[in-house]
Amino acid sequence: MKSLGLLLVGAGLLLVIIGLLAYSGALSWFGRLPGDLRWEGEHSRIYFPLTSMLLISLLLSLLVAVLRRFL
Numbered sequence: 001m002k003s004l005g006l007l008l009v010g011a012g013l014l015l016v017i018i019g020l021l022a023y024s025g026a027l028s029w030f031g032r033l034p035g036d037l038r039w040e041g042e043h044s045r046i047y048f049p050l051t052s053m054l055l056i057s058l059l060l061s062l063l064v065a066v067l068r069r070f071l
Contacts, residue, residue: 003071007067007071030052031049033049033055034051035051035054036051036052
């Protein structure tokens with residue numbers, strides 16, 4: 001149970017850090033990567049952040065792999 005508590009505290013701190021980076025504008029490039037599909041019509045706008053979601057998936061997979069190794 002102690003390791004679960006530490007994991008939750010770590011996840012919370014990570015969310016706070018990401019939130020502060022987003023608030024400060026340090027992540028303004030995210031969502032505008034090459035490969036993020038965007039189509040704008042006269043009355044509609046479609047946005048599919050393909051590359052951004054692949055990057056998030058890769059980072060989360062690496063994070064889970066590291067956490068499994070150490071816990």
